[in-house]
Amino acid sequence: xxxxxxxxxxxxxxxxxxxxxxHRDHLxxxxxxxxxxxxxxxxxxxLAGASCAASLGEAGYNVQCFCYQDSPRRAHxxxxxxxxxxxxxxxxxxxxxxxxxxxxxxxxxxxxxEANVHRLAEVSVEIIDQAVAQGVPxxxxxxxxxxxxxxxxxxxxxxxxxxxxxxxxxxxxAYQALARQISAGTVTMFPRSEMLELVVxxxxxxxxxxxxxxxxxxxxxxxxxxxxxxxxxVNVYYLSTNAKGCNVTAIWRAHRRGAxxxxxxxxxxxxxxxxxxxxxxxxxxxxxESLRNDGRIWVPRxxxxxxxxxxxxxGERDYYLERKYPSFGNLVPRDVASRNAxxxxxxxxxxxxLANGVYLDFADAIERQGRDRIEEKYGxxxxxxxxxxxxxxxxxxxxxxxxxxxxxxxxxxxxNLMSNLEGLFVIGEAxxxxxxxxxxxxxxxxxxxxxxxxxxxYTIANYLAGHLGEAVAVDSAAFxxxxxxxxxxxxxxxxVGGTRPVDVFHRKLGKVVWDECGMTRNAVGLERAIGVxxxxxxxxxxxxxxxxxxxxxxxxxxxxxxxxxxxxxxxxMCLDALRRDESCGGHFREEHQTEEGExxxxxxxxxxxxxxxxxxxxxxxxxxxxxxxxxxxxTQRSYK
Amino acid sequence: xKITLEVWRQDGPRDAGRMVRYQTEVSEDASFLEMLDAxxxxxxxxxxxxxxxxHDCREGICGTCGLMINGVAxxxxxxxxxxxLHMREFTDGDTIRVEPWRAAAFPVIRDLVVDRSAFDRIIQxxxxxxxxxxxxxxxxxxxxAKPVADAAFxxxxxxxxxxxxxxxxxxxxxxxxxxxxxxxxxxxxxxxxxxxxxVAMVExxxxxxxxxxxxHRECEAVCPKGISIDWIARMNRDYLSARLRRAGRR
Numbered sequence: 001x002x003x004x005x006x007x008x009x010x011x012x013x014x015x016x017x018x019x020x021x022x023h024r025d026h027l028x029x030x031x032x033x034x035x036x037x038x039x040x041x042x043x044x045x046x047l048a049g050a051s052c053a054a055s056l057g058e059a060g061y062n063v064q065c066f067c068y069q070d071s072p073r074r075a076h077x078x079x080x081x082x083x084x085x086x087x088x089x090x091x092x093x094x095x096x097x098x099x100x101x102x103x104x105x106x107x108x109x110x111x112x113x114e115a116n117v118h119r120l121a122e123v124s125v126e127i128i129d130q131a132v133a134q135g136v137p138x139x140x141x142x143x144x145x146x147x148x149x150x151x152x153x154x155x156x157x158x159x160x161x162x163x164x165x166x167x168x169x170x171x172x173x174a175y176q177a178l179a180r181q182i183s184a185g186t187v188t189m190f191p192r193s194e195m196l197e198l199v200v201x202x203x204x205x206x207x208x209x210x211x212x213x214x215x216x217x218x219x220x221x222x223x224x225x226x227x228x229x230x231x232x233x234v235n236v237y238y239l240s241t242n243a244k245g246c247n248v249t250a251i252w253r254a255h256r257r258g259a260x261x262x263x264x265x266x267x268x269x270x271x272x273x274x275x276x277x278x279x280x281x282x283x284x285x286x287x288x289e290s291l292r293n294d295g296r297i298w299v300p301r302x303x304x305x306x307x308x309x310x311x312x313x314x315g316e317r318d319y320y321l322e323r324k325y326p327s328f329g330n331l332v333p334r335d336v337a338s339r340n341a342x343x344x345x346x347x348x349x350x351x352x353x354l355a356n357g358v359y360l361d362f363a364d365a366i367e368r369q370g371r372d373r374i375e376e377k378y379g380x381x382x383x384x385x386x387x388x389x390x391x392x393x394x395x396x397x398x399x400x401x402x403x404x405x406x407x408x409x410x411x412x413x414x415x416n417l418m419s420n421l422e423g424l425f426v427i428g429e430a431x432x433x434x435x436x437x438x439x440x441x442x443x444x445x446x447x448x449x450x451x452x453x454x455x456x457x458y459t460i461a462n463y464l465a466g467h468l469g470e471a472v473a474v475d476s477a478a479f480x481x482x483x484x485x486x487x488x489x490x491x492x493x494x495x496v497g498g499t500r501p502v503d504v505f506h507r508k509l510g511k512v513v514w515d516e517c518g519m520t521r522n523a524v525g526l527e528r529a530i531g532v533x534x535x536x537x538x539x540x541x542x543x544x545x546x547x548x549x550x551x552x553x554x555x556x557x558x559x560x561x562x563x564x565x566x567x568x569x570x571x572x573m574c575l576d577a578l579r580r581d582e583s584c585g586g587h588f589r590e591e592h593q594t595e596e597g598e599x600x601x602x603x604x605x606x607x608x609x610x611x612x613x614x615x616x617x618x619x620x621x622x623x624x625x626x627x628x629x630x631x632x633x634x635t636q637r638s639y640k
Numbered sequence: 641x642k643i644t645l646e647v648w649r650q651d652g653p654r655d656a657g658r659m660v661r662y663q664t665e666v667s668e669d670a671s672f673l674e675m676l677d678a679x680x681x682x683x684x685x686x687x688x689x690x691x692x693x694x695h696d697c698r699e700g701i702c703g704t705c706g707l708m709i710n711g712v713a714x715x716x717x718x719x720x721x722x723x724x725l726h727m728r729e730f731t732d733g734d735t736i737r738v739e740p741w742r743a744a745a746f747p748v749i750r751d752l753v754v755d756r757s758a759f760d761r762i763i764q765x766x767x768x769x770x771x772x773x774x775x776x777x778x779x780x781x782x783x784x785a786k787p788v789a790d791a792a793f794x795x796x797x798x799x800x801x802x803x804x805x806x807x808x809x810x811x812x813x814x815x816x817x818x819x820x821x822x823x824x825x826x827x828x829x830x831x832x833x834x835x836x837x838x839v840a841m842v843e844x845x846x847x848x849x850x851x852x853x854x855x856h857r858e859c860e861a862v863c864p865k866g867i868s869i870d871w872i873a874r875m876n877r878d879y880l881s882a883r884l885r886r887a888g889r890r
């Protein structure tokens with residue numbers, strides 16, 4: 001551990017509620033006529049990347065935006081179903097910026113930076129205004145005004161939604177804003193392009209090395225600032241709810257070049273996913289948490305139950321969340337819901353052919369509200385469930401089980417969303433900043449758009465203002481070295497010449513990480529996992545088989561590069577989980593729980609962010625950023 | 641179940657393609673793409689180049705995947721993308737033909753992967769509401785009647801997969817274009833640019849080499865989001881009105 005070496009977090013002084021306004025008032029500006037003199041690189045085109053690239057383009061900067069998909073509209077933000085939080089208080093149910101802040105910081109189990117979370121709650125209201133103006137078709141009431149629903153971890157209804165496709169509609173809004181800038185010529189879009197290296201010169205990010213995924217051609221791109229908006233890393237588990245292409249490579253490459261990686265062990269296991277059905281399964285499918293508004297979660301009271309759900313009488317059912325948490329009931333936060341599901345399945349009370357799920361039952365809601373109302377709210381989710389499982393959830397309860405879904409950890413950033421590398425900004429899920437040890441539902445969309453629309457455009461300008469008149473170029477020694485190292489790495493993957501394709505290794509890696517660094521962790525398991533990860537990694541580098549060359553479309557080669565980085569990340573996740581000898585949020589150390597099985601934090605020793613610096617392969621130094629709370633008192637989270 | 645696949649293999653845009661036959665064994669609970677994954681893993685182990693196909697979210701929402709399955713875009717199940725199609729829709733012993741999207745405006749890149757960037761260019765030509773970040777008024781200032789909001793939503797659910805184009809005998813992109821023209825043109829926020837948007841998007845669509853709509857309705861039949869061809873009628877009306885308005889201004 002090192003107490004120094006971490007740059008200041010740049011959290012402004014003054015009262016919490018005034019920090020962002022005051023800070024914004026004093027950030028440096030770039031005059032409109034000077035903005036076109038700056039090049040900004042944005043990697044990723046999800047909610048954070050697209051909104052940031054579009055906003056910078058609108059302001060007049062020259063932006064280059066990269067995505068691995070064939071179109072920026074396909075980024076995985078599109079799959080978010082449930083909604084987006086905002087402290088509008090349209091329901092008159094007592095919501096406020098402070099309450100959204102409080103719920104988010106409490107939901108994060110007091111492991112996030114207070115000032116960042118407050119800012120997030122503040123700008124949440126602007127996001128809704130922006131999205132509506134773009135034509136995002138949020139759900140409305142008959143009077144024509146916006147509708148809301150409630151979500152896990154909150155006692156107010158502040159979630160805005162567009163049926164079960166809120167992420168899609170918000171992403172299309174950002175994508176369209178981006179398209180407008182592409183058309184205006186301020187943004188140049190590079191689809192089917194993967195950033196494989198960050199170029200760093202004198203501690204400053206100056207550009208990226210990119211591989212064209214169709215032709216295999218390499219290109220260099222220089223910028224005054226580089227923004228990484230590349231999403232999360234739970235595909236390290238192999239089976240997750242992320243898109244197949246989601247990966248850690250962009251932020252991992254930055255980490256290897258000196259950017260600190262914060263809280264890598266904070267991963268979120270989402271409680272409502274469709275349970276795995278077979279060995280060969282390629283991914284897990286999430287069912288929106290909004291379903292918990294109307295669905296009741298239960299398992300049979302006794303083990304080894306074989307009757308169909310409908311044949312099990314009320315008295316023999318255990319609505320365990322309602323029983324254990326009467327105030328929040330089925331709407332407890334995700335980590336609590338997930339662990340409780342695991343507990344009842346581990347007890348042998350799981351349901352379904354593999355006894356690996358719990359019921360999410362809509363019978364009462366359908367009886368009370370009518371099938372039409374339920375269909376209106378969740379129709380697309382019910383359809384999706386039916387397509388995947390072949391079962392009709394209007395007639396029999398859904399079966400659900402937790403699955404890896406989101407990573408709260410990510411690259412360390414200061415209050416300006418800049419990493420410890422100057423000029424490297426990290427936004428959205430790729431950074432660590434706002435969700436602490438657990439993210440509340442409907443706040444990923446909020447954070448991605450807050451960062452991209454309303455925070456980064458100000459703080460990036462502040463950074464750029466100090467670099468007016470500086471030229472950028474791709475013909476430096478730093479670019480030469482970065483490109484040749486990256487090409488060599490790709491050649492090494494092709495040259496292993498082994499016998500097994502990449503997915504074999506990814507599945508092996510995923511199983512270890514899921515078993516030992518998933519929903520619950522313990523010291524013995526984590527130590528064992530690190531050993532196994534190293535062994536499998538060595539196997540990977542000696543027995544990998546990638547057919548074809550680097551000079552063509554080669555998706556196995558793409559995956560091999562990503563999996564190589566996942567191996568290194570997995571080790572750091574376990575190390576971080578081992579070092580954090582407490583339970584908090586999604587990080588549940590079995591050694592540290594209350595008598596009732598709830599997470600027991602150790603605030604005296606662990607009220608900090610762990611920011612890891614890579615010294616060499618398998619060798620990390622921990623820096624600690626202490627977390628201070630002025631407006632809230634960390635308490636044990638209670639949802640009873 | 642045992643399945644025989646006949647798959648279109650084509651090395652590059654300028655290479656000749658051919659159908660190649662593969663025998664596979666797969667569980668009926670597997671998805672169609674998981675079957676291709678398993679086949680690819682076998683091909684790679686044997687040292688053959690795996691079949692290139694586009695996919696990402698595997699939840700039917702990103703619009704990346706797209707396969708002609710026995711001549712039908714996304715396969716036999718209504719309102720279902722290829723990634724959400726499961727093998728239980730087929731029968732043991734079936735032979736299944738798998739081809740890429742076929743349309744002049746979607747050139748093949750390799751095997752089952754095509755270039756759909758023309759869709760992005762249609763959106764870039766006007767598929768947005770021009771409101772820069774920070775310029776938005778309070779959201780509830782503009783009520784939108786629920787039926788209007790719901791209709792706009794229905795049009796907005798397009799995932800941009802291109803099935804409509806692939807299935808159309810003319811390779812037309814009317815359904816895709818009309819969905820966006822209608823989504824934005826229905827909402828009060830989209831009125832200012834409504835007429836110019838319709839003209840710009842239709843003209844870009846034509847310039848990109850898509851065919852003309854002759855009301856076959858194949859697009860609607862295969863659309864995984866069930867987008868209605870009513871939107872095409874609405875787009876045509878907006879387009880014509882816009883041209884007349886322009887003519888009137890002259």
